Amino acid sequence: MRLLNEGREALQSWAAPYERLIAVMTAQRESAAAGDGVWRLPDGEAFYNARLANFTTTNLTAQEIHDLGLANVERIHGEMEAIMEEVGFEGSLQDFFAFMREDPQFYYPNTDEGRQAYLDEATAAIERMNERLPEYFITLPQHALEVRRVEPFREASAGKAFYSRPAADGSRPGIYYANLRDMSDMPIYQLEALAYHEGNPGHHMQLAIMTDLEDIPSFRRFGGFTAYSEGWGLYTEYLPLEMGFYEDPYSNFGRLAMELWRAARLVVDTGLHYHEWSREEAIEYLVENTPNPRGDATNAIERYIVMPGQATAYMIGMLKILELRERAESELGDDFDIRMFHEVILRDGAVPLAVLEELVDAWIAEVQAG
Template identity: 45%
Template structure:
């Protein structure tokens, strides 16, 4: 986690103190002498141009620089255009380093960087084939979440910077509106249900008095915890915050409410990318990006159907052995399980608090045994929190927030507690292993803490790798004996079934012209999860084409490679060493992962 601090400090201080010498050359030269300097400099320059990223990583704060915390990112179309120009320049810079001049690790860094950049350049003609304001994410929910979870307030300057950002919300919203208008002009309009969801969310956000808004109450809570504010400063800061919310934030939201109210008349009920001009190409690109494969929509769809059948049979076998009637098939049997009240917590504040406590117990328990199957363990801590109530109704069942790179903020497993029926006790272990240990928290934190790699390699956004690992982690926990209870094992299989169903419905919606209702029906009949989860999941796939296919594709590849290594190495196979091979290079495309595992097999065979 100190990697970004170390390289940012080195480059910036070298330029400052030794300007005109080697440091200045490495910072300003079109082709720095050191390939690592080129890669890290590129990412650092990008971060320095994005104040919200600087706040997230927290590095400059530790160096005494806080001015960026008063600013928000430039989200204008002009800025986005500049980014595509920059990507082409970076690509040219990468190609200036011949493979012969690089060592093996550097060649891999170059290959991965080109993979990322080429994918982005290829997607430029379809950059507007999405719905950036939707029920899951978008400025309307990300802005308050960022201010609440990321902007730290430890002293008066931090609070003043917080208010400065509130006052700039209207500019940020106006910049994002530029892209919405371009999409409207190109008939890229969200389905009607998306508009209904975001309107409901935003209207609820502005309906409360400023003093009850999360932007106010979060600041108030941070000031109280800081404990070094005078009463006069606290009173003035909170007064200024309320004024900023009323004068800048609420008008920004109202402008979006007015826009989407007018847009509703143009919205339809077709949901897939197929309905947009060029949508078939956009979806193909989405599948390639998220799975890091060339798998076709048809192949993914058929694989999903096959996996659904296989996993359902395993679940039925366990249910039958536990006395459930399975003669009427999967749907009836799983409904009986779902209706069993012994598997649910009380629908109360106390019940929800107990869920969070039990999640933490599950994670603490498995964490004690990880040294047996991992040679490297993350240094970063993690905690469990509830998804903020203002957005949990349309949020996913859970998600993970990575720790800060400077170590000041742990990783967080956010659990959705809106619908108590969506948290059956038999599913909790699997979810905790996926989001936390040894899932996302292990993979992401270990990646962030790797030494000797360019910064970007510790942050690479390869979803099939990351989500594939998290799904693999569920299976690994079971293999290690942490889900011996047959119902916990059903929870694990149901989670894997859920990801197999995703292969079917995602491709069904975007390539096979399924309606939202058809997809909901298929997922309901084939998973047995709470209906509230089914609806939010299907609606998620509609606004995030291809992303849901990455989990099962990635897991299947990691398991396939593990079996390949077991067969090839026999008695020489060691699970911790295999995990090293998978994790020690950070997130990578699956085809590169296979090559790395092949190299691991070869090294252990001699």
């Protein structure tokens, strides 16, 4: 009781500073310029271009990124329509989106048993993947990986899923956290792709290998570039398709739904900050073009408004990795080795995409030289 009283008094001591902060923010809201993107601010265009360059580590313009997003949204819609035909669904793509959102067959129960079933299946998916990793990778992560539920005390503020890297000394494993607060937010059809992205061969593989790199400064071992790390994560959602995973067409739809979300980000982020879209226009674009519910779309757009450019890094990174792989396959022909390509991508840790391109080109030249 003494500790509770002291804790209550300590919290109450913060009331006055927070009230002053609320007053300042309320005043700023009243004086804010109309519009939602940074275009409305002094030097807003230059600021946004700098943000795009920082997060994508490329020289792509806002319009180029916008166009990439539109093209990939159209491509993914076409692949989704092929799945509709495969499963015999009759109706529009929007009808299919609603079916995938609402049909109870795609969700575990919102109970402790349902949550445990999700954790068990995610663990099993990673274990199945682990058995196949040597076919596609040379260096494998040496740190353990665990799948855990986000703790109840932080569920409400935590994201859908995230990864915590292992301690360098091995005292803590890598952890894939799944937020199971509401099982309707965690469809079964996305379980596989999420497990590969957060676990193996995604963030765990990349970050565990980077953590163990030797003879490089600490900022290289523990720092990073969003386009590289999230581009790798998105690439490793796609790679398992080539490996023979996603045998259930609905799981493949889940993979595509996650890729579609990242493609749509290119459209709405540049829409907001370059094309002067309103918050409502951006929300409606996500609602109309993705299977995610309106709540997801609203939360996402509010994030993109206050973090201009960051959301573009994921798809840009994946597209660059795929571009480099296609180049290597084309130039090396029968000498192309997928295991060695992945080794080149991973063995130097996180780097800007321009540097990654130099590394891959140097490897191609080395192989060609014999």
